[in-house]
Amino acid sequence: MQIFNSPLFWFVEGILCCVMVLGARTWAQDRAIALPWWKWFAFAVWVLLAGFTIAFIGTSFGEGEATAAVRGGLLFGLVVVLAGAGLWRIWLIGVTPRDKATSES
Amino acid sequence: MAALALALRYGRTRAAPDLTIPIRDIFPEAVSTSPDNGIYHVYGADGRLLGWARTGSASGYGGPMLLVTGVDTAGEIAGARVVEQRETPVFWRLVRARDLLESISGRRFDAVDYDNVDAVTGATISTTAVIASVRASVAQVAGAAFDVEMPLPSLPFEFGLLEITVLVLLTLGVVAHRARGTARRRLRWACQITGLVVIGFWKDSPITLAKLTALMSGFFPNPRTSLALYLLIAGFVATSLLYRRNVYCLYACPFGAAQRCVGVIGGKGFKLPRWSVLLMEGTRNLIVFIALFMALLTLQPALASYEPFAALFSLRGTTLHWLLLFLVLVASLALRSPWCHFFCPMRSFERVLVTLRRILRRPRPVASHD
Amino acid sequence: MSDSESKDKLSRRQFLKAAGATSAVAGGVGLGFSGYAAGKDPQTYVGWENEEGAGERFNHKRYEVAEPTYTRVGPTSRPDARVENIFERRMRFRMQYRAVQQGGEFDELMSAYYEAHPEDLELDRINQEEIMPKHMADARATGDQYLLAQAWSQAMGAVSPRESGGPPDEADFPRPRRGGGPVEPAKLKDPAKTSQLIKEVAHQFGSTLVGITELNPDWVYLHPLRGRGFESQDEPLEIPAHWEYAIVVGSPMSWDPMYANPTYGTSNDAYSRSRIIATRLAAFIKALGYPARTHIPGNSYDLMVPPIAIDAGLGEQGRHGILITPEVGSNIRPAVVTTNIPMEVDRPIDFGVQDFCAHCSICSDVCPSAAIPTEKTEVRGYLRYKVDTAKCQNFWNSNLGNTGCRICVSVCPYTRKANWLHRTALKVTANDPTGLSERALTALQKSFYEGPDPESYYMPSLGGENASYRDPPWWLKTEDFIDADL
Numbered sequence: 001m002q003i004f005n006s007p008l009f010w011f012v013e014g015i016l017c018c019v020m021v022l023g024a025r026t027w028a029q030d031r032a033i034a035l036p037w038w039k040w041f042a043f044a045v046w047v048l049l050a051g052f053t054i055a056f057i058g059t060s061f062g063e064g065e066a067t068a069a070v071r072g073g074l075l076f077g078l079v080v081v082l083a084g085a086g087l088w089r090i091w092l093i094g095v096t097p098r099d100k101a102t103s104e105s
Numbered sequence: 106m107a108a109l110a111l112a113l114r115y116g117r118t119r120a121a122p123d124l125t126i127p128i129r130d131i132f133p134e135a136v137s138t139s140p141d142n143g144i145y146h147v148y149g150a151d152g153r154l155l156g157w158a159r160t161g162s163a164s165g166y167g168g169p170m171l172l173v174t175g176v177d178t179a180g181e182i183a184g185a186r187v188v189e190q191r192e193t194p195v196f197w198r199l200v201r202a203r204d205l206l207e208s209i210s211g212r213r214f215d216a217v218d219y220d221n222v223d224a225v226t227g228a229t230i231s232t233t234a235v236i237a238s239v240r241a242s243v244a245q246v247a248g249a250a251f252d253v254e255m256p257l258p259s260l261p262f263e264f265g266l267l268e269i270t271v272l273v274l275l276t277l278g279v280v281a282h283r284a285r286g287t288a289r290r291r292l293r294w295a296c297q298i299t300g301l302v303v304i305g306f307w308k309d310s311p312i313t314l315a316k317l318t319a320l321m322s323g324f325f326p327n328p329r330t331s332l333a334l335y336l337l338i339a340g341f342v343a344t345s346l347l348y349r350r351n352v353y354c355l356y357a358c359p360f361g362a363a364q365r366c367v368g369v370i371g372g373k374g375f376k377l378p379r380w381s382v383l384l385m386e387g388t389r390n391l392i393v394f395i396a397l398f399m400a401l402l403t404l405q406p407a408l409a410s411y412e413p414f415a416a417l418f419s420l421r422g423t424t425l426h427w428l429l430l431f432l433v434l435v436a437s438l439a440l441r442s443p444w445c446h447f448f449c450p451m452r453s454f455e456r457v458l459v460t461l462r463r464i465l466r467r468p469r470p471v472a473s474h475d
Numbered sequence: 476m477s478d479s480e481s482k483d484k485l486s487r488r489q490f491l492k493a494a495g496a497t498s499a500v501a502g503g504v505g506l507g508f509s510g511y512a513a514g515k516d517p518q519t520y521v522g523w524e525n526e527e528g529a530g531e532r533f534n535h536k537r538y539e540v541a542e543p544t545y546t547r548v549g550p551t552s553r554p555d556a557r558v559e560n561i562f563e564r565r566m567r568f569r570m571q572y573r574a575v576q577q578g579g580e581f582d583e584l585m586s587a588y589y590e591a592h593p594e595d596l597e598l599d600r601i602n603q604e605e606i607m608p609k610h611m612a613d614a615r616a617t618g619d620q621y622l623l624a625q626a627w628s629q630a631m632g633a634v635s636p637r638e639s640g641g642p643p644d645e646a647d648f649p650r651p652r653r654g655g656g657p658v659e660p661a662k663l664k665d666p667a668k669t670s671q672l673i674k675e676v677a678h679q680f681g682s683t684l685v686g687i688t689e690l691n692p693d694w695v696y697l698h699p700l701r702g703r704g705f706e707s708q709d710e711p712l713e714i715p716a717h718w719e720y721a722i723v724v725g726s727p728m729s730w731d732p733m734y735a736n737p738t739y740g741t742s743n744d745a746y747s748r749s750r751i752i753a754t755r756l757a758a759f760i761k762a763l764g765y766p767a768r769t770h771i772p773g774n775s776y777d778l779m780v781p782p783i784a785i786d787a788g789l790g791e792q793g794r795h796g797i798l799i800t801p802e803v804g805s806n807i808r809p810a811v812v813t814t815n816i817p818m819e820v821d822r823p824i825d826f827g828v829q830d831f832c833a834h835c836s837i838c839s840d841v842c843p844s845a846a847i848p849t850e851k852t853e854v855r856g857y858l859r860y861k862v863d864t865a866k867c868q869n870f871w872n873s874n875l876g877n878t879g880c881r882i883c884v885s886v887c888p889y890t891r892k893a894n895w896l897h898r899t900a901l902k903v904t905a906n907d908p909t910g911l912s913e914r915a916l917t918a919l920q921k922s923f924y925e926g927p928d929p930e931s932y933y934m935p936s937l938g939g940e941n942a943s944y945r946d947p948p949w950w951l952k953t954e955d956f957i958d959a960d961l
Binding site for chain 1 (some may be wrong): 493
């Protein structure tokens with residue numbers, strides 16, 4: 001468990017974050033989705049929200065507060081899912097159905 | 106229906122407390138009592154009338170408490186006893202209640218300054234409730250036996266933003282129901298958003314099964330403080346009977362509005378096939394029936410409250426409520442109003458009312474309708 | 476572009492996408508474990524993470540205010556501890572009650588007090604006649620069920636320096652050096668530097684928090700307590716001129732037993748540490764040639780400690796009547812050293828507790844004795860929350876295990892581990908002027924951190940279940956270690 005408090009962990013976490021962004025960008029390019037700054041901003045907010053939720057659940061279990069972990073997970077998880085659906089729509093702004101069809105073919 | 110009535114009946118008989126012991130405690134010479142319109146006439150060995158006793162309930166610290174108060178023929182308060190309470194014998198509370206009751210016994214009913222009885226010891230939730238209950242009982246006896254009208258402190262009539270909103274939403278709902286097309290759609294959105302903000306997040310006072318159960322089992326909240334609830338229910342019943350669809354669900358219900366907002370995020374959801382909707386409605390009716398049955402049987406309206414409204418609007422709820430909230434709102438991304446179809450008691454009640462309407466109206470050839 | 480090249484390129488893009496998705500999952504899982512580690516981390520138990528204190532720093536400067544957050548509303552007076560201090564009054568009650576039962580009367584002081592507070596007479600009598608005998612019978616019946624908790628409590632109380640006895644004019648001053656004359660006070664360069672020095676050595680002695688203030692005479696008892704070296708309790712306590720400053724030190728109770736209140740918790744661990752810190756600090760000051768007097772827990776005080784801690788910028792008063800600090804919430808057992816060594820004083824802080832407590836009331840809702848008020852009242856000229864100590868102590872005395880109760884401390888939303896989650900919540904509420912975050916967070920607190928009903932804290936003979944707020948730590952569970960008839 002000590003590893004998760006170490007600087008090395010956060011270094012790895014940073015690398016993973018970068019790879020994730022790269023992957024998302026590649027995915028968007030393949031679908032001809034334009035990515036202006038505000039789409040990335042929404043993405044960042046959502047990632048923070050999701051990260052918070054996961055960390056909240058972990059921390060609450062670590063504290064021995066299982067009820068808080070479950071209820072908090074459900075509440076914040078709900079927000080994350082709804083915001084995720086919203087993010088999906090935001091990312092697809094500007095993509096016409098034709099574009100979608102061609103990129104998916 | 107019959108099963109529910111039976112459950113209620115059983116619940117009430119079981120809950121009826123035995124009053125002979127506390128009444129004998131208050132009137133040591135009592136031999137028999139005869140109830141008359143809620144007031145017990147207490148008789149001694151020679152058949153002499155000793156006084157009157159009446160029960161009154163109060164919400165204490167840990168739940169409802171039942172008290173019985175006795176007034177003798179001279180108009181003196183003979184005493185008052187706590188008959189039923191769900192509070193554990195926590196010393197100070199019992200002491201407080203005992204002291205208070207002793208401090209008023211032996212005095213004429215109209216010589217007690219009810220507002221300031223507990224001024225010395227300091228008012229608490231329990232003592233205030235105890236005094237209010239005694240006062241209500243004494244007022245009943247005073248009116249029936251002494252023909253004295255004892256004014257009870259009237260609660261201020263609550264008429265604020267919530268009540269105004271409810272009235273406006275119900276009216277607009279009726280207007281919108283008669284409108285068509287874009288006007289109707291816009292009006293509905295405006296009403297629902299207002300309902301979401303005011304009836305939901307700000308006041309957290311939608312109609313709930315618990316509130317309905319309380320009404321069904323005969324516990325009527327004071328209309329002065331619960332006007333909004335009565336208005337909503339009246340609007341619900343009236344429009345269900347008139348229009349076959351009620352304006353509460355469509356225009357005022359904050360949870361319905363929340364589902365619709367989530368639906369907007371989800372985009373165009375898909376419509377469920379007819380058979381699955383029928384299945385869902387059947388399941389829902391069963392759930393509502395079981396919840397109602399349990400609540401009426403035990404006379405504990407809280408048992409029936411499975412709606413996750415408070416979890417959303419006030420962040421209060423059990424794990425089950427949170428889970429339900431999560432599932433329903435996530436489902437709202439893809440389905441239309443899953444709560445109404447799957448779980449909501451109001452939709453079941455609406456159907457019952459619509460059936461009632463069909464029975465009431467004289468039969469005529471069924472025209473095809475929407 | 477050859478076919479294989481484009482295929483390579485495609486697979487590179489596919490790889491990037493797959494790697495991105497994998498990274499997202501791995502990163503998320505990592506965050507979860509990291510959170511788990513943060514939740515478990517013993518370093519977040521402030522005050523117990525090391526022996527030198529001050530492991531956790533909160534920027535008090537940012538929240539400094541000119542006036543403390545309690546308000547003065549009328550003419551003020553000093554408390555008469557002889558009847559207003561619950562321990563002192565109950566001692567007098569015990570001594571006089573038998574005579575009263577045989578037809579005598581309480582002495583003038585007690586009679587006057589009970590005249591003004593009849594409810595306290597009732598509560599004191601119930602304590603004596605009903606609760607104490609019941610407690611004895613229950614303690615006998617439960618036998619060794621809580622032996623480990625009691626052993627831990629006694630062990631923690633075993634190291635406990637003596638209080639400052641003797642008249643202040645003698646006992647507070649440094650003793651003359653052997654063979655030499657009176658001790659001259661050391662020439663100090665600068666009050667600000669002295670403050671720094673005093674605080675650092677207090678931390679070195681193990682104090683988690685330190686604050687310095689000028690002593691407000693309103694907090695000094697009107698009459699001295701027993702054993703404090705004053706001639707008579709009937710004579711008013713004249714505040715010595717050398718009680719110019721008050722240095723407040725303090726240490727938290729061990730966190731896990733504290734959360735397992737009321738049965739398993741103890742005050743003795745923090746009491747012992749606070750006594751040691753204050754005694755060492757007084758010795759340090761005396762060695763510099765200045766007078767110093769300790770006021771230490773359990774009941775060796777000439778003054779009330781929480782308001783002094785508030786004046787010294789350690790925290791604010793909570794609804795439960797005691798101190799709430801940003802670092803350890805209410806889990807702090809402070810002690811005071813009064814002295815005249817020239818120092819720069821601290822300023823009180825306002826980190827939003829008054830607003831928070833106005834919305835929260837969790838402690839008041841769950842207090843088994845209902846001793847915590849719903850509103851502030853005027854007490855000796857100050858508007859503040861006042862706990863009904865008689866009700867409170869009646870619950871203590873009805874309890875099994877280590878008698879006492881710290882439920883209000885353990886349920887307080889401020890009494891939480893010092894991890895990222897609770898620290899963020901603290902900062903948000905401390906800086907939010909709208910009060911919205913307080914409402915949301917208290918609602919979540921009530922929903923997420925449930926505890927037993929107030930009633931279930933009572934012992935079974937009073938209709939309860941002898942519940943604890945949280946499970947006791949494994950090392951306090953007697954049944955797992957000792958083969959006894961439980």
